[in-house]
Structure formats: structure tokens, C-alpha cells
Amino acid sequence: MTQKGRTVASPKILISACLLGRSVRYNGSAKPVLHPALSAWQKAGQLVMICPEVAAGFSTPRPPAEITHGQSGPDVLASTARVQDTTGADVTAQFITGAKIALALAQEHDCKFAILTDASPSCGSTHIYDGTFQGKKHPGTGVTTALLRAHGVQVFAETEIDGLVAFLSKVLPKNKFFKLL
Numbered sequence: 001m002t003q004k005g006r007t008v009a010s011p012k013i014l015i016s017a018c019l020l021g022r023s024v025r026y027n028g029s030a031k032p033v034l035h036p037a038l039s040a041w042q043k044a045g046q047l048v049m050i051c052p053e054v055a056a057g058f059s060t061p062r063p064p065a066e067i068t069h070g071q072s073g074p075d076v077l078a079s080t081a082r083v084q085d086t087t088g089a090d091v092t093a094q095f096i097t098g099a100k101i102a103l104a105l106a107q108e109h110d111c112k113f114a115i116l117t118d119a120s121p122s123c124g125s126t127h128i129y130d131g132t133f134q135g136k137k138h139p140g141t142g143v144t145t146a147l148l149r150a151h152g153v154q155v156f157a158e159t160e161i162d163g164l165v166a167f168l169s170k171v172l173p174k175n176k177f178f179k180l181l
Contacts, residue, residue: 014106014114017051024051028061033158037165048109052098052122052144068131073146099147118157125155
């Protein structure tokens, strides 16, 4: 596709690897999402896959981690909150490293959008666990989501793919949008 004599690539979308079936979650599982838009975007090469935690060097499986004291990703980035795993280890630095790797990848591929796994201390975009390791969630964002949003990347949860499709259909020229689908 060209615009004023230059080639314009269709937008790329950063996506959590577990949502595409990769077994990278803390418990060694995947969280595959079957959605026609994801299938079309993957076939078109529009998805840029990452697991921020694995990118930061965590093993799979690994102990579950949560942001402490009911806080959120922006608090971790501001050094007013920590990320701790169930063994009591402070894994804040690794979570920040994973977020920075995800941001660098998004910037390298000019990703303006991301679809990330909700509730994760890295990728949560609407809610995360509250830091008590009792399965309780509260509104908040993970560390990677917070960093991406701070740099202008719009982050959607895996339950919000239809919202991303609707948004893209409004903001992209029709020929570019349909190339995505």
C-alpha cells in the first residue's frame, strides 16, 4: 500500500505469547484465545509476540508473582511498590527488565497497540491480583502495561479484542483496515 508515493505498512500489534498458545505462563500453561481477528492478523504477520517474564529470564514454570500491597504497575515503575513471588523473593527488577524489553520490541516494530493477558503482574490491563496470593483481584495494571501506556501504546485485554477491531475500523483507512482482517 502506498501513501503519497511511499509504502505504508499495516500496523503491528504486540501480543502476549500465551494468548497465541505458547506455554510460557508461570505454571507452564498457555492461555490461547481463538478469535477470527487474531487468526487474520497472525496470518498477515501483524502480530509481534512476547512474554515479558520469559524475555526477562524467568523460567517456565516459575513461582507465581504479584505486585505487593494492592498497588499497581505505575507504582512499581515509580519505585513505590515491589513485585514478589510466593517464595518471598523480590522479583521487581526482572519485571521492570521484561517491561523494557517489551517496550523496545514494540518500538522496533512500531506497535501502537497491544493485546496482553489480563490479571498478570506484567500484562494486566484492567485488573491484577492484589498481592496477598489469595486469588483476589483489584483494578490495576501490570508493569509492562504501565510502561507501554506511558509510551503511547494502547493496551487491550484478551477480552477486549472486539473493542480493538472496532477502534481500528474507525481510525484506519478502509483498505488498510481490511488488510488487517
